[in-house]
Amino acid sequence: MSAREWRNLGLAAAALGVVALLPLFDTGYWLSVGVSIAMYTVLATSWALFSGPTHYISLATAAFYGIGMYIVGVGIGVLPFAVLVLAAAVAGAVLSAIIGLATLRLSGVYFVIFTLGLAELVRQLVAWVQATLGASSGLYVLTGITEPMIYWQLLALAGLVYLVGWRIGRSRLGFALRIIGNDEVVAVHSGINTARAKVVLFVISGTVASITGAILAPRWTFIEPTLAFGAMLSFQVVIMALLGGAHRLWGPLVGVIPFTILSDVISAKFPNQTTLLLGAAFLLIVYLIPNGVVGVLETLARTRARENG
């Protein structure tokens, strides 16, 4: 590793250390915003690991997230929390591997629709199982896990996601994904097993989403299918990643922070028009800044370099 990379790694670790101090100053509103930001950072960054280079838009985040959450909900009285998080990771990995193998041969819009349908399918399945078993419509998650603990767990997961993403970016796998995103025909004729590369990244992003759901389960004392598998979550993750810029590792973070605060304000001030306003925001982002804030910044930097050069 070069000196510059060590410096960047040090700076990133220091920044993570600083934001980890948040619960010492506030355990109310701002901590709750912090948890949301940490959660969306993890989800959007891991989403972009797969969708950024390949341009496959996955709307399955909620499916994996919900499964992680439900595993904790079902097992919390029986097994220790750490074991359940691990189980959620395994379940997320297995499910995303199956889905990846089955669907990544689909292209473009077919893949998008399938992933969207998947989250809905799992939600209906869970609701049906609960109704058949005669249980209530949801599950109680009663633990001693406090909000600062959730926050720190999410930060640790975010750090892990960044490390994995950084490592992939420097690896043959990362190079293969960039080639696939540019031209899949060139990729296969260059000897790249495109299906395997895509499945590996899809599994990473599905696993992370599932762990995120598991970590967040104790935040809600009562979970039900609409909360755990809400399609809105999948869309928000996509919007945030695109707003920031999905082609850089740190891009989604740039989108997550303003959008989390914005959607918080919108849902507080306009509770009945939330979906409408978020939809409008989505359209504007895709239309006006297709490469995200990072893309805009990079264009500005290039223009300036040309003017000075």
Add this chain to the structure above:
Amino acid sequence: MADPANGAAALAVSALTKNFSGLTAVSAMSFELARNEVLGLIGPNGSGKTTVINLVSGALKPSAGAIRLYGEEIGGAAPAAIARMGVARTFQIVRMLPSMSVLENVMAGGVFGHSRHWGDDLRDRARALVARVGLAVAGETPVSALTYIDQKRVELARALIADPKVLLLDEWLAGLNPTELKTGIALIEALRGEGRTILVVEHVMDAIRSLCDRCVVMSSGAMIAEGAPAEVLADAEVIRAYLGDADA
């Protein structure tokens, strides 16, 4: 000249056939490409030349027949697997990786293919090939800034970096102006001088005459002639295929 190891031709195509729902694009083609040979695959438009390239490189699966690379069957295998076994190709319409630099475009061919490299080794090889194919631009240049012939050079370098056993050039010289054409022919001639084994699909007759050891002529999906370029191009049936009947 055969491979000393097992006596098999570099590429042996036998009774190769491809049907597209009733239409036969390639019909029982058989030919061999010897080691270190440059073989021209020619014929009028729509005669099935590119289909043959696509079958050999794995982009299409044969309906019948066999394709052997040094005796090993590759017909019907996945294109990535065929690339790893040692077949590299260029495309009739040039295919660049638009978001990548010239150097990265070349490197793309040398990581997962027949010959695999990474890190400084890969970069050095890519630089050497950029110079080898006559690109006079910096490696960091975006490919969108290149002229057409330079994009073709990038594609050629990307195919060569995998050190293929067989190189497939699909109309690599098409679309070049007369000056570029001379440069292009000289470049492929130099590859031939290196002892590369090449199958060229080409329309440019000058190129065929000066580059190819032998030619295979296709018309309507079938082989109609085979032999040295000069005699093949004088063949009455070949002339008829290109120009139509004398009384037409």
